Amino acid sequence: MDEKGTRAWARIDLGALQANVVALKAKAPTAAFMAVVKADAYGHGMLPCAQAAVEAGATWLGVATPDEALALRRAGVTARLLCWLWTPGGPWRECVDADVDVTVSAQWALTEVMAAARAAGRPARVQLKIDAGLGRNGAQPEQWPELTAAARAAERAGLIRVTGVWAHFSCADDPGHPSIARELAVFRTALEQAADAGLAPEVRHMANSPGTLTLPESHFDLVRPGVAMYGISPVPDVGGPADFGLRPVMTLAARLASVKRVPGGHGVSYGHTYLTPGETTLALVPLGYADGVPRHASSTGPVLVAGKWRTVAGRVAMDQFVVDLGGDTAEAGDEAVLFGPGDGGEPTAEDWARAAGTIAYEIVTRIGGRVPRVYTGGQRSC
Structure with a gap:
């Protein structure tokens, strides 16, 4: 599937999964x-x-x-x-x-x-x-x-x-x-x-x-x-994936659906739990709790947009959430990365787990069927 023109996708790196299998087998060689x-x-x-x-x-x-x-x-x-x-x-x-x-x-x-x-x-x-x-x-x-x-x-x-x-x-x-x-x-x-x-x-x-x-x-x-x-550490307080020779397999991303300037004091999302501190740029990410983005991560979830970590502004809605870009700029169609391996500067599933008060297992497992999976790498014979 071509990611171009797609609202959102979960990229699954089967090559990383296979490398993880090899690394884990080495931990229990007999x-x-x-x-x-x-x-x-x-x-x-x-x-x-x-x-x-x-x-x-x-x-x-x-x-x-x-x-x-x-x-x-x-x-x-x-x-x-x-x-x-x-x-x-x-x-x-x-x-x-x-x-x-x-x-x-x-x-x-x-x-x-x-x-x-x-x-x-x-x-x-x-x-x-x-x-x-x-x-x-x-x-x-x-x-x-x-x-x-x-x-x-x-x-x-x-x-x-x-x-x-x-x-x-x-x-x-x-x-x-x-x-x-x-x-x-x-x-x-x-x-x-x-x-x-x-x-x-x-x-x-x-x-x-x-x-x-x-x-x-x-x-x-x-x-x-x-x-x-x-590629998720089951003991994050002991070590992250790289400490065990593992690499996260899933990257969750979306294309910005809207980018607009708003004045200071502008309410954002349901309940106006976030008010813009001054004139700013808001970007709309078309993923929400119906896709598996935790509502508990409202106002805390990290996202990589326009080269920087942002935080969900206000409440996560069913289909979308907003991030405040401050003085930075972006365009509709630009990529927003919720989580991935982390080596491109993006948050990880563990970062989202901490933001939502849960475990990384739940973050990846809850990503729903509305989000297409795009498979890369690896060999897939039965």
Whole structure:
């Protein structure tokens, strides 16, 4: 797609994504690599990013929902694929038929996947998840022996094959947090209990992005980088992307829709929370909260316009926001860059996260479908 004449776009550098995969693999050289592409690859585009990650050496892909997994299979992606967020009545049979590894965290899920395997006439690939302390999905430690025994019985019956055992950290983004050692201990005990039940999974895994970067003891057989693969530091208080050999993949930009002179005391946007301090030039950026620009960044969000950092003037509206250029000039059609790698002087997603009181994960993931993705660099074979 040609950016010329386009209102706004998110430029996705697949070459940077592939370089990030290589850098992250080097952090865990003995572990397999799962590229997490859930949530439309954190807003970057699930299929192009999945293809680029596999080309760069990822041997697994990870998604949250069954619909995401099935969409990848329909697109022809054949890499090993784990899906972990299930509700009763989900499309177990379809995922069994599509060779998707499905996560089981409770007896009800094991019962449903066993029924799907019977209907499919083939064993289901199952990964068992333990709640090591996060308090979300996963079997509680006291339920784990019963679940592993039931899974082994289903294996002996030819209904499933347990391909993995896994868990997820709660505070790995806070290096040194006491929960990290506790949760690793719970996971190691769960692995011993799974072995005692007779299970021999292909992969044991716990390391997310911060685990991959800062906890080598958590690497086990496979690591699951998510946000780090897209060039965002999961531990910004420890180091930025460049400190870990990573480069942000997404650049969000738009063309100015209006540039005009206004007098001092002129109200700007809803509620007139910003009044011009004197005669000035206002520039209109045609992106708003319907596109994923956080309304919480009203009066704080940074933007590169006419070669300088500006700040959102007043409230972010549904489709647009304003910046005050002061004595500088610009023209309609000039580029405004909300965030990118930062090496061109533009803000980063982390800058927007701090302005909005959130995390950079949310900044990139929330960029909506009204903003076309423009892919550059990389190789994209299935």
